[in-house]
Amino acid sequence: MLTPKQILDIAAYAGKIILTNGAEIYRTEDTITRICQAYGIKFVQSLVTPTGIFISIDDGAELSETVVRRIHKRNLNLTKISQVNEFSRGLETNPLNFQTAMTRLKEISYSSNEYSINTVILLSSFGGCVNVVLMNASYFNIIPALLASLGAQLVIRKIGFLKEVNFVPQMIAGFIAGIISLFFFQQGLGDNLGIILVSSILPFVPGVSLTNSIRDAIGGDLISATSRGMEAAFVTISLAIGAAISLGVFIK
Amino acid sequence: MKIFSELVAAFLMVLTFGIMFQAPKKSLLLLGLTGIVSWSGFFISKNLVNNVIISSFIASCLVGLCGEIFARIQRLPVTVFVIAGIIPLVPGIAAYDTMLYMIKGEYLEGIQTGIDTILIAGAIALAIAIIGAMAKSYKEWKYRRKAKKLAVK
Numbered sequence: 001m002l003t004p005k006q007i008l009d010i011a012a013y014a015g016k017i018i019l020t021n022g023a024e025i026y027r028t029e030d031t032i033t034r035i036c037q038a039y040g041i042k043f044v045q046s047l048v049t050p051t052g053i054f055i056s057i058d059d060g061a062e063l064s065e066t067v068v069r070r071i072h073k074r075n076l077n078l079t080k081i082s083q084v085n086e087f088s089r090g091l092e093t094n095p096l097n098f099q100t101a102m103t104r105l106k107e108i109s110y111s112s113n114e115y116s117i118n119t120v121i122l123l124s125s126f127g128g129c130v131n132v133v134l135m136n137a138s139y140f141n142i143i144p145a146l147l148a149s150l151g152a153q154l155v156i157r158k159i160g161f162l163k164e165v166n167f168v169p170q171m172i173a174g175f176i177a178g179i180i181s182l183f184f185f186q187q188g189l190g191d192n193l194g195i196i197l198v199s200s201i202l203p204f205v206p207g208v209s210l211t212n213s214i215r216d217a218i219g220g221d222l223i224s225a226t227s228r229g230m231e232a233a234f235v236t237i238s239l240a241i242g243a244a245i246s247l248g249v250f251i252k
Numbered sequence: 253m254k255i256f257s258e259l260v261a262a263f264l265m266v267l268t269f270g271i272m273f274q275a276p277k278k279s280l281l282l283l284g285l286t287g288i289v290s291w292s293g294f295f296i297s298k299n300l301v302n303n304v305i306i307s308s309f310i311a312s313c314l315v316g317l318c319g320e321i322f323a324r325i326q327r328l329p330v331t332v333f334v335i336a337g338i339i340p341l342v343p344g345i346a347a348y349d350t351m352l353y354m355i356k357g358e359y360l361e362g363i364q365t366g367i368d369t370i371l372i373a374g375a376i377a378l379a380i381a382i383i384g385a386m387a388k389s390y391k392e393w394k395y396r397r398k399a400k401k402l403a404v405k
Contacts, residue, residue: 022273027329077274078335082328089327114274127268133261134291134340194352198344203272205342210373211335214380218388240351248355 002039004057006098008067011035013105015046015053016069018084021077024212026219028053031088038091050074050224076208079114121157125149128202137195144184148200152177156204166231167238170204174242177201182246197243206235255295262291262340269336279322279332286318286337294341305368308341309375315341316383330387334380343372 002010011032019028028048032055036044043058053069087104096104115123129145152173162168181196190196213228266287267280275283294311301307319333346369353362 022331023329024331078270078329078332079274079276082276082332085329086327114277115271120272120274123268124272127265127272130261130265130268131340131344134258134265135345194345194348198348202339202342202344203269205339205344207269207335207339207342208273208331210377211331211338211380214377215331215334215384218381218384236347240347243348244351244355247352 002098004041004059004063004065007036007039007041008055008057008065010039010098010101010105011046012053012055012067012069013102013109014084014088015048015055016071017105017109018081019048019050019053019071020074021080022074022208022212023081024215024219025049025221025224026216027081027085031084034088035091038088038095048221048224050227077113080108080111083108117157121150121153124203125153125200129199131199131202132195135195135199137192141190141192141196141199144181144190145196145199147184148177148180148196149203151180152200153203167234170235171238171242171245173204174201174239174244175246176242178243178246197247201239201243204235204239206232209235255292258295259288259291262287265340266336269339270332273332273335275332275336276328279326279328282318282322282326283333283336286315286322286333287340289318290314290337291340304343305371305375308343308372309379311341312338312376312379313383316380316387320383320387330384338376338380341372341376343369346372 014035015028015032018031023031025048029046032046032048032053033044036055036057041057042060045056045058047054051071053071054066056064056066058064084105087108091101113120125146128149129142132139132141132145155176156169156173162172177200178197181190181193181200184190185193185196209228209232213225213232216222216228217225263284264287267284270280270283290311293314294307297307297310298304315334315337319330319337322328322333323330346365350362350366350369353359353365
């Protein structure tokens with residue numbers, strides 16, 4: 001039998017992993033509640049915002065415990081979310097003891113990414129430039145779009161330029177992609193500047209913030225919905241500003 | 253022939269963006285399928301009604317539906333499929349045109365295309381929200397029915 005403190009530790013750790021890796025709010029709260037109930041705690045209240053987790057449990061008698069976890073860094077890994085999801089569902093049928101549960105969560109938390117950064121950069125640049133086909137442009141535009149996307153992603157993702165700051169990397173990505181695509185366009189490679197530029201900055205589009213914001217809004221988590229919606233809007237605007245600066249400076 | 257190459261492109265695009273978001277390996281094939289389904293919906297509805305906003309709405313509905321179904325098949329979070337699935341529908345060209353008009357100082361055209369961009373993005377968001385809400389009420393309905401059956405017994 002686990003002490004309430006240990007149960008809270010497991011629940012908070014699982015919640016922290018999936019929230020930092022880009023889960024929605026209701027999924028995080030669901031996971032926390034499910035883990036606590038799997039260990040036989042009847043009354044669980046959890047309040048999750050994009051920047052913190054608060055959990056309070058109560059066994060109906062004299063005992064109650066609370067824990068707070070602050071979230072600073074956020075990145076994205078859908079594999080980890082599904083792993084923790086599986087873990088919490090498995091607990092319902094088979095409640096692990098404290099040591100095994102924490103080791104399993106640590107394994108998930110520290111496991112390396114499914115795909116290496118080089119694979120991600122190469123493939124997502126390719127995926128972005130395929131957009132040229134969908135937009136009915138001539139296939140020549142694929143090459144400059146691929147190169148511009150590679151250039152922008154190498155600077156931002158690989159070198160990690162200004163990684164800690166919000167919104168500025170996207171602005172710079174837009175700027176770099178703009179310069180490279182403008183260069184190739186003026187050299188005569190590719191015939192549609194707009195499609196080249198849009199395809200090359202597609203990997204920076206805030207799809208996660210947008211989707212999560214909508215799903216949080218229908219779930220009733222208004223704080224997270226508005227803040228993530230604002231994040232998506234600001235990221236888009238920064239991309240546009242970056243591209244606009246490069247085009248505005250060099251197009252005349 | 254053109255639709256064929258577009259479907260291949262949609263497949264590759266959604267699959268590679270799934271890789272960018274570190275989706276689990278077992279979901280990749282179904283991710284590509286989401287792209288194919290949503291883009292064929294987009295293509296057909298665009299030929300029928302010739303309106304990008306409505307076609308984006310229909311295609312995003314298909315993305316949401318595919319996400320809900322595939323997520324239940326593979327026991328994965330729905331977002332795995334939805335996040336990558338909406339990428340081909342992003343109104344990139346409209347946003348680009350808005351930006352270009354704004355740089356040139358043609359604010360009226362800029363606002364026109366800007367409203368277009370917002371409407372397309374809103375259509376995508378609305379579709380995801382509707383499908384999400386429907387899935388939620390379906391889940392509740394199933395749960396209630398199960399509870400009723402237990403009560404009868």
